[in-house]
Amino acid sequence: xxxxxxxxxxxxxxxxxxAFCLLSFFTGGLYTIxxxxxxxxxxxxxxxxxxxxxxxxxxxxxxxxxxxxxxNDIAVEKGHPGSQTNGYASGFVVVAIVQRFSxxxxxxxxxxxxxxxxxxxxxxxxxKQLNYIYEQDHPNAYLPSFSAAxxxxxxxxxxxxxxxxIGTLMGEIH
Numbered sequence: 001x002x003x004x005x006x007x008x009x010x011x012x013x014x015x016x017x018x019a020f021c022l023l024s025f026f027t028g029g030l031y032t033i034x035x036x037x038x039x040x041x042x043x044x045x046x047x048x049x050x051x052x053x054x055x056x057x058x059x060x061x062x063x064x065x066x067x068x069x070x071x072n073d074i075a076v077e078k079g080h081p082g083s084q085t086n087g088y089a090s091g092f093v094v095v096a097i098v099q100r101f102s103x104x105x106x107x108x109x110x111x112x113x114x115x116x117x118x119x120x121x122x123x124x125x126x127x128k129q130l131n132y133i134y135e136q137d138h139p140n141a142y143l144p145s146f147s148a149a150x151x152x153x154x155x156x157x158x159x160x161x162x163x164x165x166i167g168t169l170m171g172e173i174h
Contacts, residue, residue: 009045012038014134019145020127024120026157031150032120036060036067039130043070061096065089068126075129078136083125092122 012035023031040053040063047070056063068085076082099117106113134141146154 010042011134011137012042012130013147014131014138014141014143015127016145017124017127019150021118021120021124023146023150023154023157024123025115025118026154026161028115028157029120031153032123033057033060035123035127036064039067039071039126043067046074061093064092071126071129071133075132078133080129080132083129085126088122088125092119095119095122 020031020035024035034057037053037057040051040056043049044051044053056067060067065086068089072082072085095117096119099114099119102117103114
């Protein structure tokens with residue numbers, strides 16, 4: 001894999017792992033799709049790949065192995081020790097499938113249980129690698145934990161989760 005690095009590459013912004021996890025959890029996984037989109041856009045620009053980042057993100061369950069391999073290769077090239085991407089990618093796929101299946105078969109009173117299955121946790125090593133890649137090319141850059149849009153989405157998602165929990169605890173009103 002030859003790295004065609006230019007200064008116009010739009011790097012995936014460095015992000016604390018806890019911020020990634022909060023955003024992924026409180027958006028019900030929608031942030032994870034956006035995160036994959038940013039990652040695929042970065043790879044497309046870096047390697048001049050003929051891919052559509054939007055579709056790769058939407059169908060991330062099919063492309064997660066390739067995505068993690070690319071990111072791991074770039075991180076190792078820049079001095080990172082690397083990680084076992086196949087295990088993490090397979091874990092992501094299995095947990096994502098189980099989560100979606102269980103969301104359809106779990107009785108309504110236990111509707112929040114599939115939320116406890118968090119496939120995004122298998123992406124943490126790749127988040128760390130993307131942070132490492134960003135740090136290597138932007139060593140002194142300061143970035144806040146959340147952008148303004150991410151903070152808004154986090155608050156909105158947290159409000160939905162809290163309202164859902166209150167609604168579940170109150171039960172049905174007759």
